[in-house]
Amino acid sequence: MSSAPHLVIIGNGVAGNRAAEILREKDKDCRISIISAGPLLFYNRYELPDVFKGRQDWRDYLENPPEYFSDNNITLRRKSIVADVDTERRKLVLAHREEVSFDQLLVATGGSGYLPERLQETAHLTHQFTTYRSAMGMYRDLPKGGRVVMLGGDMIGLDLARTLIETGYHVTVVPGDRTFWPHEISAEERPKYLSALETMGMEVINHGEVERIEDTTGSAAARRVVFVSGETVAADVVVTQYGLAPMVDFMSTAGVDIERGLLVNPQLKTTRDEIYAAGDVCQIWEQESNGYRFYYGWRNVRKMGEISARNMMGEEVPFETEVDEHLIIKDDGSIDSPFWEYSA
């Protein structure tokens, strides 16, 4: 085994891969491993709505070709789930019972699609739109020109909704507490933004709280959304978009502070010197509000990847966002969000 330090990144998204890139730039000799629960190379999730435009080969979404990882001596461990982090021994225990040592650790696991508890029993009747596989699953289940009912409607979902409408589908948004997530919209402003969605071609209905989803396969539409009020809406596909929940369970015994996400200082270091965090998984200390907060969106996450890597290499650079987080309404009445930007 090489004596070069082993820098392990948990997470194969924007933050993790940007960090790997910077780490390799700064140190040609260190061992870099990316551990990913998914099966694929790093790809651009922001472009996934394009599957409805006919772009369905996952390789078209790759940010780097396979040889990039070989050329840069970055080890990829896909379909590998970290079950535990033993900080005293500096070892990760993977779910397949293999131990992996590390000298420094970057946690960049991001978030998984949040689903309200009341809908979890019927989760198998709904789609999420978080990975290539889930995107293709929805594409295959949705007949041409069919009807999508979107529960929640976070900014990831609304981006998808734009494409669905553009490509001839019908979208009904059932708004909830997390509509426009991660934007925080006041009750006063909320109607105008919902109205903007209608301007964009979406149907917005407000029948109150969803009670359940029913499987109506064989009838005109495969799903039926039943509201507590008793009203129903038929759909070919029901997609849930309630924002993301940080994936931190495996860090529970690692000896680092966790609130909803991993708590880090502005240098993105956790309460342990050898462990950093970046991306949607971490809450960063903000002096101004005297508290920890999340920063979302491609630009923020990518920058966190860069900052964390530089600090792992010995720098002391604080993270500062450059993203104006306001949701805006354009002249044509449609909304636009900085979280929809995904290139430098």
Next chain:
Amino acid sequence: MTINGTDLQIAFCGSAGDGTIAVGDILKQAMAMAGYRVIAFDQYPAEIRGFGKCVSRTRVTGEQVYSMKQQTDILVSLDDSHAIPHASEVRDFGAVIYDNAPMSLMAEGEHISGHLQPGQIPYALPIREISERATGSNRGRNMVALGFVAGLYGLQQDVFHTIIARKFKTKPAAVTTDNTAAFDAGFDLGAGEFLFDEISIGEPPAKAKHEARMLSGNSAVVEGCLDAGIEAYFGYPITPATTIMERLVSEMPKRGKRALQTEDEISAIAATIGAGYAGVRSATATSGPGLALMAEMLGLSVMAEVPAVIFVSQRGGPSTGMPTKTEQSDLNLAVFGGSGDAQRIVLAPTNVEGCWRCAGKAFEMAERYQTPVIVLLDLYLSNRYETVVVSPDEQFEPNMSKPMVKGKADEKYQRFATTDDGISPRAIPGQLGGIHTVTGLEHNDMGRPSDQPNIHMDMSEKRHNKLAKAIDHPGITITKRFGDEGDVDVGILAWGSTFGESLEAMMLAREEGIKCAAMKVVMMSPLPEQPITDFMDSASEVLIPELNYEGQFAGIVSGTLGRPVNRLNMVPGTPMRVDDILAEIRKLAGRDKRDAA
């Protein structure tokens, strides 16, 4: 990514005892039953169980091919310690299937997930746990993995059920039930998986006019022997030829024929020659070390002009060498081995169907030319399976002897007479008026010992010249050209199992714009000089790839014809890689890989 609609290579890798070879066998049988063409090759250790690596590779195609693909499309690991070195064989965007819930803690680097190439697609599933849930035991891991592959690629579940039932029909019913349950559990999981690769199984080819059979090289030899009416077999077990004897011992008594295991190889060849002398179609089978022991008796067969058929499956040598590894290093021994000018016929089939045909034709030739005929296989060809389609109209001559014809009362029968067709009339012991003394000494046309110079020269010439007629023996292709017609940049002369890889390399070279042709040479002795010369005349460069260190066939060709050849020799113990041949073609054609790309 597909050729002829379907071209998928699946490899199972495990430890001896994991059921790796068994599951590969079920796969190839099922695919053949479904109508596809198959070539399959297993590698296993010399030990019986508990040690060593087993790899079972199956290539499924729409049309029959004769080589394994350079890169595997799907690798299934049943034992990571053995599969890890093979992970790099899987092509970009190919699948690697493995257990994500092994029994015990693993040190860093011991799990295959850390060894996958970036472009490969991992499929991690709890193989052991699924097996235990489905059958109460982890012994069904191999079937779970097979079922997963079948489900993932949409293969026909019912065909696998049939093959599983057939495979375990002699076992207690629970064995079939458990294996089927494990298969189905894996199948359901695979069917629900997302297939990231664009490669897929196309429709099977239109049903052939005649039934396709799944045969190994050795089993094709056995079928050829039986179809040719073999009457006596004598053998001594030796890897990789043993299965020829095992099957003949099982089949021949059912047909009223005899098969006998002798005390050693010398006895086996002696008995074979003895049976041939008695007019009985007989054969033996061995490997290189056994052939070395038989060399002296081969000389008797030559000198006494007694038919004998010897099947030789080559393995790594010399001496005990590498019994479970393939090689082509017994060619010199087969062609030249023994004392004196011991001319004989040597046939080297290039594929499994050829094993069947050469086996049958060997009996015809041995009888017709009164000589030993060696059929030279190698471990790769003996053990690999292919789908074989043979027309029932293709049959072997039951008797090609040139019998003694009773002449006038005062006419003496001359067992070794020089005749117009070069073949002496042959009497069988007990035949009235015949001559039944036989000797290893040089002899005159009556068979009486003689060391007169003119007799030895005449008899040597007679024994030599009669074999030349074998080149025109009916019903067998002794050379065949493939690829570009006319003048080519590179011509490949290939023999034995290496021809399959040579053919594929030639086709790939043509796709790169290189004018290229390949000739398979089936008759190694006597050498078909004219077609080989014609072929060499048409090629700017001639390449002879073979799995031996010294270039034995290249030596025969260049020595016999006085022509320069380019040699590609290696002894890895495994089949020659298509890429290695292709690289040599490119070099000879003046192209490097960059140009080709």
